[in-house]
Amino acid sequence: MIEVQDLTKSYGAVTAVDHVSFTVNKGEILGFLGPNGAGKTTTMRILTGYMPATHGTARVAGFDVFTDSMEVRRRIGYLPENPPVYPDMTVETYLDFVARIKNVPAERRPGRIDDALRKTNLEDRRSELIKRLSRGYKQRVGIAQALVHDPEVIILDEPTVGLDPKQIIEVRNLIKGLAGNHTIILSTHILPEVSMTCDRVVIINKGKIAAVDTPQNLTSQLKGGQKIRIETDAPEKPLRDMLAQIPGAGRVAIEPARAGGHQAVTVEAAQGNDIRNQIAAKIVEHGWPLYELHGVSLSLEDIFLELTTDDAAHAQASS
Amino acid sequence: MGGLYAIYRKEMGHYFVSPIAYILIGIFLFLSAVFFNAILTAVINESFQMEMRSMQFGAPSSFDAPSEVIRSFFGLLATLILFLAPLLTMGVYAEERKRGTMELLMTSPVSELEIVLGKFFASLSLFTVMLSPTAIYLIFMVLHSDPRMPWRILLAGYAGVLLLGGSLLALGSFVSSLTENQLIAAVIAFAATLFIWVIDILARKTDGGATAVLQYLSVIRHYEDFTRGVIDTSSLIYYGSFIVLFVFLTVRSVDSMRWRRA
Numbered sequence: 001m002i003e004v005q006d007l008t009k010s011y012g013a014v015t016a017v018d019h020v021s022f023t024v025n026k027g028e029i030l031g032f033l034g035p036n037g038a039g040k041t042t043t044m045r046i047l048t049g050y051m052p053a054t055h056g057t058a059r060v061a062g063f064d065v066f067t068d069s070m071e072v073r074r075r076i077g078y079l080p081e082n083p084p085v086y087p088d089m090t091v092e093t094y095l096d097f098v099a100r101i102k103n104v105p106a107e108r109r110p111g112r113i114d115d116a117l118r119k120t121n122l123e124d125r126r127s128e129l130i131k132r133l134s135r136g137y138k139q140r141v142g143i144a145q146a147l148v149h150d151p152e153v154i155i156l157d158e159p160t161v162g163l164d165p166k167q168i169i170e171v172r173n174l175i176k177g178l179a180g181n182h183t184i185i186l187s188t189h190i191l192p193e194v195s196m197t198c199d200r201v202v203i204i205n206k207g208k209i210a211a212v213d214t215p216q217n218l219t220s221q222l223k224g225g226q227k228i229r230i231e232t233d234a235p236e237k238p239l240r241d242m243l244a245q246i247p248g249a250g251r252v253a254i255e256p257a258r259a260g261g262h263q264a265v266t267v268e269a270a271q272g273n274d275i276r277n278q279i280a281a282k283i284v285e286h287g288w289p290l291y292e293l294h295g296v297s298l299s300l301e302d303i304f305l306e307l308t309t310d311d312a313a314h315a316q317a318s319s
Numbered sequence: 320m321g322g323l324y325a326i327y328r329k330e331m332g333h334y335f336v337s338p339i340a341y342i343l344i345g346i347f348l349f350l351s352a353v354f355f356n357a358i359l360t361a362v363i364n365e366s367f368q369m370e371m372r373s374m375q376f377g378a379p380s381s382f383d384a385p386s387e388v389i390r391s392f393f394g395l396l397a398t399l400i401l402f403l404a405p406l407l408t409m410g411v412y413a414e415e416r417k418r419g420t421m422e423l424l425m426t427s428p429v430s431e432l433e434i435v436l437g438k439f440f441a442s443l444s445l446f447t448v449m450l451s452p453t454a455i456y457l458i459f460m461v462l463h464s465d466p467r468m469p470w471r472i473l474l475a476g477y478a479g480v481l482l483l484g485g486s487l488l489a490l491g492s493f494v495s496s497l498t499e500n501q502l503i504a505a506v507i508a509f510a511a512t513l514f515i516w517v518i519d520i521l522a523r524k525t526d527g528g529a530t531a532v533l534q535y536l537s538v539i540r541h542y543e544d545f546t547r548g549v550i551d552t553s554s555l556i557y558y559g560s561f562i563v564l565f566v567f568l569t570v571r572s573v574d575s576m577r578w579r580r581a
Contacts, residue, residue, distance in 0.1 A: 049426055052577060070430075080422045082419045084419050084421075084423035088333060093332070100324075100325035101427040101428070
C-alpha cells in the first residue's frame with residue numbers, strides 16, 4: 001500500500017530524513033518510533049504530499065506522492081502534529097468543510113460526518129465551537145477530520161499527545177478498530193503505544209532507520225536478547241570470576257544489597273544460549289546462598305534506548 | 320472546482336464570525352457617511368454661490384453639482400479603501416499558517432489556485448458587502464438631481480471601486496501569504512499602499528519621459544477615469560493584469576511553502 005524507497009530530505013546542511021526505505025501492507029498499522037526530531041514528522045509530511053523529498057520516491061496506493069500528488073491526497077487522511085482546526089467553527093461545520101475539500105459527494109457527507117463523530121466519541125459536542133473544546137477534544141476533532149472521507153490510508157502524527165489516560169486508551173482502541181479497512185501509519189515517542197497498537201515498528205533516529213520489525217520480534221531478537229537476574233549473597237570478586245568463565249555470559253552488573261535485601265546481579269546473555277542452569281549449578285557448587293534467578297526479556301524500552309542513544313554514549317555505558 | 324467553493328464558503332463564514340469584519344465595515348460606513356455629508360454640504364454651498372454669481376452676471380450656471388459630489392465621494396472612498404484593504408486581507412494566509420490549517424488545505428485534493436481564488440473571491444465579496452450601503456446615498460442623490468444625472472456615471476464609479484478594491488485585496492493577500500504574522504502582513508501591505516500613493520504623487524508632479532510611465536502605473540490615476548463615468552479599456556486591462564499578477568504570485572507563494580522549512 002505504501003512503498004518508501006531511499007527517501008531523503010535535507011534542509012540546507014541538515015539532513016532530516018536520510019535514505020529511509022520501508023513498506024506498509026494493506027490493512028496494517030505501522031508505528032513510527034523515535035525521539036523528538038528524529039525525522040518522523042518530515043517523513044509523514046512527504047507521504048501526505050505536504051512537502052517534496054530531496055531524493056528518493058514514495059508511493060501511496062501505487063501513486064507517486066510527488067507526480068500524482070492529487071491522487072495520493074484523495075486517498076489519505078492526515079492528522080498533523082497540531083490538530084488543524086478552525087477555532088471559530090463548530091465541530092460539525094468544520095467536518096463538513098473538510099469533507100467538502102476532500103471531495104466527499106454531497107449525498108454521502110452527512111453520513112460520513114456522523115460516522116466520524118461516532119468513532120471519535122464527539123456526538124454530543126457536534127454543535128460546540130472548537131475554541132471552547134479542551135486539548136483532548138480538539139485532538140479528537142483532528143482525528144475525526146482524518147477519518148471523515150473514509151480514506152484508504154490514515155497518517156497520524158502523535159495521535160495521543162495531550163490526551164488523558166482514559167482518552168489514550170480510547171484512541172488506541174479506535175486505531176486498532178480502523179486497521180483492516182484502512183492502512184495506518186502513526187508516529188509516537190511513547191514506547192508502550194507501539195507494542196499495544198502496531199503490527200510493525202520502524203525505529204527511526206537522526207533521520208535513519210535503526211530497526212524495522214514486529215514489536216514481539218524486536219523485543220525477543222535483539223542482540224544480547226536476554227538478561228539474567230540473580231539474587232545471591234556471594235562475594236563480588238569470585239562471583240565475577242566465576243561468571244566470566246561461563247561461555248555465553250556477557251556484561252555483568254552488580255548492585256550491592258540494600259537493607260534487608262540481597263545483592264542483585266544482572267548478567268547479559270547471548271541470544272539462544274540459555275546459561276541459567278550453568279549459573280545455578282556454579283553458585284550451588286561454590287556454596288553461595290541463591291535467592292532468585294530468572295531471565296528478563298529486554299523491553300521495547302531497552303531496545304529503543306540501545307538503538308537511539310549515541311554510539312559514544314553507548315560505548316561509555318557498556319565499558 | 321468544488322474545492323474553490325468550499326474554501327469560499329469557509330472564508331465567508333470566517334469573516335462573519337470574526338469581529339474584524341464588523342469593525343472594519345462599521346468604521347468604513349461611519350467615515351463614508353460623515354464625509355458624504357460633508358462633501359454634499361460643501362457642494363451645495365458652492366452651487367448656491369455659483370447660482371448667485373450667475374444671477375449677478377447673467378451668465379447661465381455651468382456647475383454640475385451631482386458629478387462634483389460623485390467625483391469627490393469616490394475619491395474619498397479610494398482613500399478609505401487604501402487603508403482598510405490591508406486590514407481585510409492581513410489574516411487570509413498568515414492566520415492559516417499560524418494555526419497549522421495550511422497543512423490541512425495543502426494535503427487535501429484542492430489545488431493552490433482553488434485555494435487562492437476561493438480566498439480572493441471571498442475577500443472581494445466581503446468588500447462588496449462593505450461597499451454596498453454607500454450606494455444608497457448616491458442613488459438618492461441621483462434620483463433628486465435635476466436634470467437627472469445618468470446612471471452610468473454611478474455604475475462606472477462602482478466598477479472603478481470594485482476594480483481598485485480587487486487590486487488592493489489581491490496585493491494584500493499576496494503579502495499575507497509571505498508571513499505567519501498578521502501584523503507584519505498588515506504593515507507590509509500598508510507600506511505597499513504608501514508606495515502606490517508615492518507613485519501617484521510623482522506622476523502628478525514630475526514631467527518628462529517618466530511621467531507617462533508613472534501615470535500608467537498609478538493605481539489611483541486609472542480610478543479617476545471611472546469616477547468621471549469613463550470606462551477606459553486600458554484601465555480595465557490595467558486592473559485586470561494587476562489582479563491576475565498578484566493572484567499568480569500568491570499561487571506561487573503558497574506553492575513555495577512546500578519547499579520552505581516548517
